[in-house]
Amino acid sequence: MAKNGLLINYQYCTGCHSCEVACKNVLKLPRGQWGIKLLENGPWEVTPGKFEWDYIPTPTQLCDLCADRVAEGKKPTCVHHCLSQCMEYGPVTELAERMSELGSKTALFIP
Amino acid sequence: MKKEWKSKNADGSYTVRTCGWSPPGEHPVGCGMKLTVKDGRLVNVEGDEEHPITNGRLCVRCLSLPEYVHHPKRITTPMKRAREDRGQDKWEPISWDEAWDIIIPKINQIKKDHGAESIIVFGGTGREACLYYYPLAFASIGTPNVSQPISGWSCYGPRCAITDFILGAGYPEIDFAGNYPDRYENPNFKLPEYVVTWGKNPLYSNPDGFFGHAIIDMMKRGTKIICIDPRITWLGTRAEHVCQLRPGTDTALALGFLNVIINEDLYDKEFVEKWCYGFDELKERVQQYPPDKVAAITWVPEALIIEVARKMALAKPTSIQWGLAVDMNPNGVQLGHSILALTAITGNLDVPGGLTLGPPSSLLGKWRMETRRNLTDELWDKRLGAKEWPAVGAAMATTHPDETLDTLETGKPYKIRMAWINSTNVLAPSSAVQPARWYKALQEMELIVAQDLFHNPTTMALADIFLPLPTFAEHNGVVITNYGRNAISLGAMNEALRVGDTKSDLEVCMELGKRLHPDMWPFESVQDFFTSQLKPELGIDFEGLSELGVYQPKYTYRKHEKGLLRMDGEPGFNTVTGLVELSSTLFPNWGEDALPYYQEPPYGPVSTPELFNEYPLIMTSGARKTTSFHSEHRQIDTLREIDPYPVVELHPETAEKLNINEKDWVELENMLGKCRMQAHLTPTIHPRVCHATHGWWYPEKNGEAPTLFGVWDANLNTMIPHKTIGKLGFGAPYKQMVCKAKRVESSTIEN
Numbered sequence: 001m002a003k004n005g006l007l008i009n010y011q012y013c014t015g016c017h018s019c020e021v022a023c024k025n026v027l028k029l030p031r032g033q034w035g036i037k038l039l040e041n042g043p044w045e046v047t048p049g050k051f052e053w054d055y056i057p058t059p060t061q062l063c064d065l066c067a068d069r070v071a072e073g074k075k076p077t078c079v080h081h082c083l084s085q086c087m088e089y090g091p092v093t094e095l096a097e098r099m100s101e102l103g104s105k106t107a108l109f110i111p
Numbered sequence: 112m113k114k115e116w117k118s119k120n121a122d123g124s125y126t127v128r129t130c131g132w133s134p135p136g137e138h139p140v141g142c143g144m145k146l147t148v149k150d151g152r153l154v155n156v157e158g159d160e161e162h163p164i165t166n167g168r169l170c171v172r173c174l175s176l177p178e179y180v181h182h183p184k185r186i187t188t189p190m191k192r193a194r195e196d197r198g199q200d201k202w203e204p205i206s207w208d209e210a211w212d213i214i215i216p217k218i219n220q221i222k223k224d225h226g227a228e229s230i231i232v233f234g235g236t237g238r239e240a241c242l243y244y245y246p247l248a249f250a251s252i253g254t255p256n257v258s259q260p261i262s263g264w265s266c267y268g269p270r271c272a273i274t275d276f277i278l279g280a281g282y283p284e285i286d287f288a289g290n291y292p293d294r295y296e297n298p299n300f301k302l303p304e305y306v307v308t309w310g311k312n313p314l315y316s317n318p319d320g321f322f323g324h325a326i327i328d329m330m331k332r333g334t335k336i337i338c339i340d341p342r343i344t345w346l347g348t349r350a351e352h353v354c355q356l357r358p359g360t361d362t363a364l365a366l367g368f369l370n371v372i373i374n375e376d377l378y379d380k381e382f383v384e385k386w387c388y389g390f391d392e393l394k395e396r397v398q399q400y401p402p403d404k405v406a407a408i409t410w411v412p413e414a415l416i417i418e419v420a421r422k423m424a425l426a427k428p429t430s431i432q433w434g435l436a437v438d439m440n441p442n443g444v445q446l447g448h449s450i451l452a453l454t455a456i457t458g459n460l461d462v463p464g465g466l467t468l469g470p471p472s473s474l475l476g477k478w479r480m481e482t483r484r485n486l487t488d489e490l491w492d493k494r495l496g497a498k499e500w501p502a503v504g505a506a507m508a509t510t511h512p513d514e515t516l517d518t519l520e521t522g523k524p525y526k527i528r529m530a531w532i533n534s535t536n537v538l539a540p541s542s543a544v545q546p547a548r549w550y551k552a553l554q555e556m557e558l559i560v561a562q563d564l565f566h567n568p569t570t571m572a573l574a575d576i577f578l579p580l581p582t583f584a585e586h587n588g589v590v591i592t593n594y595g596r597n598a599i600s601l602g603a604m605n606e607a608l609r610v611g612d613t614k615s616d617l618e619v620c621m622e623l624g625k626r627l628h629p630d631m632w633p634f635e636s637v638q639d640f641f642t643s644q645l646k647p648e649l650g651i652d653f654e655g656l657s658e659l660g661v662y663q664p665k666y667t668y669r670k671h672e673k674g675l676l677r678m679d680g681e682p683g684f685n686t687v688t689g690l691v692e693l694s695s696t697l698f699p700n701w702g703e704d705a706l707p708y709y710q711e712p713p714y715g716p717v718s719t720p721e722l723f724n725e726y727p728l729i730m731t732s733g734a735r736k737t738t739s740f741h742s743e744h745r746q747i748d749t750l751r752e753i754d755p756y757p758v759v760e761l762h763p764e765t766a767e768k769l770n771i772n773e774k775d776w777v778e779l780e781n782m783l784g785k786c787r788m789q790a791h792l793t794p795t796i797h798p799r800v801c802h803a804t805h806g807w808w809y810p811e812k813n814g815e816a817p818t819l820f821g822v823w824d825a826n827l828n829t830m831i832p833h834k835t836i837g838k839l840g841f842g843a844p845y846k847q848m849v850c851k852a853k854r855v856e857s858s859t860i861e862n
Contacts, residue, residue, distance in 0.1 A: 014345055021174040
C-alpha cells in the first residue's frame, strides 16, 4: 500500500496558523502541543531589498494524517482549512510528481 | 450549494450551515462554515467546501469559535450597575424587561426635557452592528447623532466619501470574480495582470468583505503583485515590486505615478476623452511632482517610481486595492482622489479584472440610511459637526467624530446626556484618539448603555446597563460584503444555538423601536424583516436565502456606458459633471483644492524637525494579525498562544543602538502619550520607522478602574492627536506619528 503524506507548497504559505488550530481541534491538544507546527524561516536579506521569508507547516509525531476524517472521505483538517490551499494530501508517489509540477518551494512530509 | 442547511447527525448532534460575520471574527466576508451542536454546545466548526469564495477555508478566529461562544467570562444576561459604581465590578444580572424599564423611561425623559439629539449612539468598525447602529439611533431611539468615534472618520468612511464625490458610485473593490459561481473560470472575468496593494495587507485584514486569500488564488493563476507599504510584508516578499515609502507620503507617490503616466503618454486617451473631467488641470498639477522630487519626499527610488508607474499603465488590467492608509492620513482625500484618477486614466475602472464599482447603496445598506426618514429636518440639522464639516455631513450619516468629543467636553452647541455604545471599545487603542479625554467626557453621561459579548475596558469603565449580544452562530441574519456598497456576495447567517439570554443587534433595534417608534418597525419577526429586504431585489424570502446559502448578484461591467450609474438612466457617472472628476467640482465649495496635492504629515523630519530630534522614529500602526479582529479575541487562549502580546517592530540596527533585544518590553513615547509593547526585530521595516500593533488590552489584568484590564499599557492611541485632520474633516495621522523607544522591564506602565 502506498504511504500517504503531506505536500506543502510553501511559496504560498502566508503563516495564518489555520492548520495549527484546526489540528488542535481534531486532536484536542492543549496549549504547548501541536499536531502540526508552523515554522518560520526569516525574514533575512538575500540581496539588498530581496528577502527570504517562508512559513513552513511541519507535522509532528502526534499527526495521524487525520485517519478518521480521511476514512469518512474528508481531507485532513489542515489541508481542508488552509487559507492558501497550499497543502495537499495523498500517496507520496503521487505527491512527488505533483512537486515537480509545482516547481520550487515545495516540501513533502511523512509524519 | 445544497438546499439543505440543517441536518441531524447519528450521534444526536445537528449541523447548521452558516456564513460568518463578527462578532466575533471579521468584516462581512461571510466565510462559509458548518456548525455542529450537541447538547446545547457548539462542538465543531468545519469550513464549508461548497462556499463559492472560501471553499472550506477558515481562519483561526472561526476555528476557535467554540472557545469564544462558551467562554466562562462571556456575559449572556443583561446586567446593571449603579452610576456611582462605574469602573467597579459591581454588576447585577437583570431581565430584559427590567433593562427596558430603566432605558425607555430615561430616553423618553431626555427627549421631553432636552430633545432627542441629547442622546448619542456610538458604533465601531466592521461588526454586524455596522448595519444596525444607524437604524438604532434614527429609527429606534429617534436621535440624529450616530458616531464612529475615530478621529477624522479614519476608517472606510473617507474612501466611500471620496468615491461618492469623484465617481458617484459605491465602494470600488478589485475584481476577484466574486460575483461568479464558477469564479475565475467564468468567461466574463479577466485575471488582473497586476494587483497593487496600497497601504493594505488583505491577507490578514479581509477588508470590508474581500476574502484576502483570493489574492493568493489569483497569484497562483499568474497575477503579479506590487506592494506600496512602509513595511515589507510577507506578501511583499512575493511581490514583483515593493515601494517601501515613508509613512504618510503616499499622496506624493501617487502624484509621481500620475506624472510619469501622463507625461509619457501612457494613459487611456479614449477613456479620458469620453469619461473624465479636468484632465488638463490634473496634467498641469502633476508637473509639480516629477519622480526625482517624489523620490526625495517618499524614500522610494526614482527609477522604481518610473518602472512601477509604467507597469501600472501598460498592464491590462491593473487593479489597485486601496487600504486603511488612505483613511488614516490628513492628506488622504488627495490620496484617494489620486488613486481613483490612476485607475480611471489607465482604463481600469469597471472593467473585468480591474476595479469593480457598486451602486451607491443597495439592500440592507440602503435601508439603514433610509431609516433617517424617521427624523424631522429640524432634528437632522442638529447632527453634531455636520455644518462645521459639510463634506463629512454630506457623505456620512454620522456626526463628525472630533467635533463629537468637543461637544461632550464643552456641552456646545448642546449637552449630550446619554450614550449608547454598540460594539465599540472606545477606550482600547482601536478607534478613538486621546482615549483619556473620551473617558473623562463620557463619565458625565446620565446613562450609558453598552452592547457587547464580554466586558472590556470601555464597558467596565463606563456602562450602566450591559446588553449581551449573541455571536454570529447564535442568531439569524444576512451578511453582505461592503455593507451593501458593493454587494459581491450575500450570505445567510443561520442560528445554530443560543447561549443564555442574548439579543442580536436587529432584535434590540426591533424591541426598542416597536416601543418608541412602532411605525418604523412594522416587521413581525427577524425573518419577516429580512424577507422584506430580500424579496424586492432578489425575489426570495429569508428561508430562500438559507436554502441558497450564498447569493452572488449578477455583475455588469462598464456601467457608465449603459446608464446604470445615474438615477436619470443616462450614460456617465453620478457626479455633478456626469464624468470622473479628476478635478472636483465639489471640493472648492468646501474650501478645498479641486485637484490632488501633497501635504507633509503633521509630525516628522520635514514638518517638525526639532521635535523629530527628540522623537526620532516614525511610528506607524494598525497592521492586522490573523489572531484578532481589532480589540476582539484577547481572552481566547488558543489565539493568545499564537500572539501573546502586543508587538512593536523595530529594525535590528535601530534596536541595537537602543540596546533592545527580541521580546524585550519597549516603551514608546512622544509628546502626547506612551505605550508598551514587546520588541520584534525585523529587517523588513525601515531603520527610521517602527510599527506598533493596535487593539490591545489584557483581559487577565484587573478589570476595575484605574487598571481597566491594562487599557493604558499598550494604548498607542494616547500618542495620536485630537482633531489633526484634513481640510474636509477626513483623515487623522494614525499611521505617521513620531516617537522614541526605550527598553523597560514589564508590560505595565506605573502611574
